[in-house]
Amino acid sequence: MTVERIVPNLTVSDLSLAVREHTTALGLRVVMDHGWIVTLEGAGGRQLSLITRDATAPVNPDVSVFVDDIGAAYDAATTAGVEILHPLTDEDWGVTRFCYRDSSGNVVNVGAHSG
Template sequence: MQRVMDHGWIVTLADGAGHQLSLMTKDATAPVNPVLSVFVDDVQEAHDRAVEAGLEIVHPLTDEPWGVTRFFYRGPDGQVVNVGSHTP
């Protein structure tokens, strides 16, 4: 795997087959660190569904300065999940 992104607080490694792994110390803009990140085709729709399901949104839908739109929710087990997509 090769380093494809390094913001100091998060580093992403990737291979030629599209596999990625990100390592984070402390999230730069959110109040908590997620335990898992999932990228989706339509982050707005995912956010709408999370709200409709009554999930606790712990980081609002945000266009981040590094080109990602994302939000965090707390699952029923208390774990925080980052859901995002690349900002168009």
């Protein structure tokens, strides 16, 4: 399994205001908008996601980690004994993912683009 991308996720109360603030203050541009999560990107492909409430998981993730082999990532997480909060799921928006909580309470969303 190879980690392809890591994106911090900020929980926000007003998504449109947060997008406006970060695009203006940092010159980021919107590269994905699902209405409940927006991913912004700067030069060099660096990304930041803003989220109001996760569409299917019970809690908002603090970070998203995208991998090339989601099955191997899930197996590694279960072997590590971390608390799985959202099971391995094929989501409607074209991502297969799961979420876990680490021993410090951080929620990690692990995903791979489907198909």
